[in-house]
Amino acid sequence: MNAAFHRYWTARLVSYAGDQIARTALLVAVFDRYGGAALGLFLLAATVPRLFGPALGALADRFDQRRIIVACDLTQAALYTTIALLSPSLPVLLALVAAASVAATTFTPAGRSLMPELVGPERLGEANARLAVGVNIGFAAGPALGGVLLATAGLTPTLLLDVATFLVSAALVAGLRPLARRGAPIKEPLRAVLRDGLGVVRRNLVVRAVACGFLMLVTFAALDNVAIVPLVRDSLGAGPVAVGLLTSAYGVGMVAGPLLIARGADRIRIDLVLYASLLVIGAGTVLTGLSYAVAIAVAGQALAGAGAGWHNVAADTLVQRHVPANRLGTVFGTIYLFPYAAEVLAYLAGAALLGAVGGRSLLVISGLGVTATLALVVPLLSRALSAERGNTDRREPVTVVA
Structure with a gap:
């Protein structure tokens, strides 16, 4: 680097x-x-x-x-x-x-x-x-x-x-040295930049798959924030220190996850990293919900945090690889609206669900919902990447051997 x-x-x-x-x-x-x-x-x-x-x-x-x-x-x-x-x-x-x-x-x-x-x-x-x-x-x-x-x-x-x-x-x-600008001329009106960038969001199948995945993933994953304190206080019978340990474990996982894949991230398929991240987040959240001891809940949160770290790496890399460089700002600004919208949905639903099922069951629902995101993301992203490869193949010149 x-x-x-x-x-x-x-x-x-x-x-x-x-x-x-x-x-x-x-x-x-x-x-x-x-x-x-x-x-x-x-x-x-x-x-x-x-x-x-x-x-x-x-x-x-x-x-x-x-x-x-x-x-x-x-x-x-x-x-x-x-x-x-x-x-x-x-x-x-x-x-x-x-x-x-x-x-x-x-x-x-x-x-x-x-x-x-x-x-x-x-x-x-x-x-x-x-x-x-x-x-x-x-x-x-x-x-x-x-x-x-x-x-x-x-x-x-x-x-x-x-x-x-x-x-x-x-x-x-x-x-840093001044950056070369690729793509649109620097004098392009801002309204035109915004319009064209939003057009990329609408048309680009990879962007659509990442954005839809974000919306469903965070809608379920954010239920974790509602359920952790009730799980620790009511189900595990622990105090504020345990709540802090679970929160810190998630953050440690978010550091460890990307660190584990850093050296090989460009030698493996980044879409597979995205799929694996959903499985790991889901498994860690379910493990947290089913835990009968604080130590197990901490391990579950660390696992979920590692998956979240992988997801952020994979999502950003997919967008950077499949969106024109001069439209990345608008696309990223739009895509990251989806997690905030999903958090609002999660907190509204989570408050009602917490009273109905309790913290432990809400975490299980959260983990299963995150895992179910694969059913949405895998076909969308697979279709998008196949279409991109097909377009690339059609653009490649044909060599005629005499």
């Missing part, structure tokens, strides 16, 4: 860890200061901007992704500095958090669109796996660090640490 990728990998690890530290600290601080209703508003302010993913993703197809990433990092640094130093009232805080979420939503498709430029199409599988390791280390460690820092140093130093991570990330990415 080249030096530019390692630079970007470090930037993502630092920035994502800082983001998780700040998110955890703010969640606790908002709840302590304003109560549960305010916490719901905080989560809403952080989530609603994600719905603008297609339009914000189109920016990555219109402008240099490197500059977008730097601008997003600097914007978030400024916003969190304001929160840290001014301790604003709740309405102002929510507005600042929403603005930071807009920057984060813009960052995500730009970062994913950057990968083919950084490593080339032949190294995408390995690069995505390595990147997932870094991001998931931040995901696993950030919340714990955020809680410790809030308890020992207070909110302002914790948020200023987050600001520092954004500045480090911006400096690292700014040091």
Whole structure:
């Protein structure tokens, strides 16, 4: 892997860890200061901007992704500095958090669109796996660090640490060489970029298979979030420490899964990695639901986390390989709407199901539903990849031997 990728990998690890530290600290601080209703508003302010993913993703197809990433990092640094130093009232805080979420939503498709430029199409599988390791280390460690820092140093130093991570990330990415633009001319109107990108989402069979799989997968997988605490408290008779262990185990699995496949990711069929991920997530979730001891539940969550890590690597690699480079931003911005929509469905259904069947059965339902996603994804993706191979074969020149 080249030096530019390692630079970007470090930037993502630092920035994502800082983001998780700040998110955890703010969640606790908002709840302590304003109560549960305010916490719901905080989560809403952080989530609603994600719905603008297609339009914000189109920016990555219109402008240099490197500059977008730097601008997003600097914007978030400024916003969190304001929160840290001014301790604003709740309405102002929510507005600042929403603005930071807009920057984060813009960052995500730009970062994913950057990968083919950084490593080339032949190294995408390995690069995505390595990147997932870094991001998931931040995901696993950030919340714990955020809680410790809030308890020992207070909110302002914790948020200023987050600001520092954004500045480090911006400096690292700014040091990358200017990127070559492939495809659409740089002066193409943004509305045309968005229109054409959404057209790719509608027509591209690989994108359709990945998006539909995301919707069904997360609808069932997110039931896990509803069921874990009742399982631990009611069925296993354990306390908050056990809840934390299960959550950490999932994060550790998300690091270990991509790490296991990183070296060979470009030598195996990435669609098979996607199918395996659904089986592993489903099996781990069912094992968690059927567990009779905390240790077994921890193992189940680690297994499910490993599958989730594989799924993210496979989904991103499939899209990067089968979508034109100058439309990746809009496509990624659109595809990642589906998990957020699925989470809403899961939380609405999960609340009702939890009262009816309990945490243990809800986890089993979650795992079986994730596994059943294979019945949707396998035929869709197999048909899409077969069609792509057929088109490639028809485009190959015929050699006539005299």
